[in-house]
Amino acid sequence: MANESTDLPMLHPTEPIERADAARNRRKILDAASHIVATKGVEALSMEEVAQSAGVGVGTLYRRFGDRAGLAYALLDEKERELQAAFMSGPPPLGPGAPPLERIRAFLHALHDRVEAQPTLLMVAEMNSAHARYGGAYGVHHAHLAALVAEARPGSDASYLADALLAPLSASMITYQRQRGMSPERIGAGLDEVLDGFTSDA
Amino acid sequence: MANESTDLPMLHPTEPIERADAARNRRKILDAASHIVATKGVEALSMEEVAQSAGVGVGTLYRRFGDRAGLAYALLDEKERELQAAFMSGPPPLGPGAPPLERIRAFLHALHDRVEAQPTLLMVAEMNSAHARYGGAYGVHHAHLAALVAEARPGSDASYLADALLAPLSASMITYQRQRGMSPERIGAGLDEVLDGFTSDA
């Protein structure tokens, strides 16, 4: 079990193979990082502190994870994999089997739930390399959603609409809405309202 | 003409009054900053360089503009005022007089044009203090749009829908789409498609 569960998305069928010490360090780093997040919060997740706490140099952190956003993303990776498995091969309505519009709805609500569960880590992950590194997950979500939209609304620009549907679910937007006093339930209901526009054909 | 044109939004009817040297410095800073942006690009807009180039201390920059995002926002302020004037009291369809759905469409396209014209500065302005400082402009846009949505779709959660319509127009989203090869025209057409969902009542 050398290389599993903690590289970015699932787009590296056969990477060059990872050296044993590198794998060991990856584990140490992720353990230290999640411990820091759990005990002191995301804002205390500084590269230097993680490195020290894991007993490695900061250079190693950057080699493994690219930047702080990449580290945050790696911490979210397990949940991300579960999510991807759920909408790619899990039970409907999230997984295959339900009509596209119901799958879209289920998917957007799943993304919303994820943001509610991990707002701060996601916000860090969205930063900086946002659409490059984190782009791995975004790309998968976008492709999935675009396919469903193409089914639900043939002839539309499904790729654009997928972006437009994902944009309101960014961690920073939702965090901002929550700060303004908007409840998760209201956000969920709002999502459904947005989707009502999809039900009726143009 | 002490205090005009370069404080944040238009929410300070009668601020405490600005000292003369402070106003002079504000001008020097903004001039230096826009010169740097014009000649070396936004990425060269560092607080230290602006301060040096304007002949003031960095502390003064922070006193005036809060942070780097605030400075970027101030550089966009003139255009922002024009935009606000246009949709609040200009000619239709952007200004009052047209039916709400046409005004919504005109407004979103105006925002899109703005992003196409100033992507990098807007991206800096969106950073960090994003929804605090820059929140001034966002708040105005949101309030305007929510009012129009409430007119166009009575009974809906206009405040949420306004967020959802504004989210795809963030500078970072549009920059990302452009990097993927999506043309401005396609984005504009996509916006119209999103609005089609609004035409047909739920």
Place this chain on the structure above:
DNA sequence: GGCATAAGCGGATTGCGTTCCGCTTAGCCG
């Protein structure tokens, strides 16, 4: 005009993300 005072100023300092580069060592090969 002179003075009191608070607004303003500036640059040294701090903190942190990121980069760089010379050293170490795991993994392979003869």
Place this chain on the structure above:
DNA sequence: CGGCTAAGCGGAACGCAATCCGCTTATGCC
């Protein structure tokens, strides 16, 4: 089993945003 080599490592150094605090000065009041 010993040596080769490239992957990996670590931590010093850098750049830059942001803060802090003692000094300066514009402004209002007598």
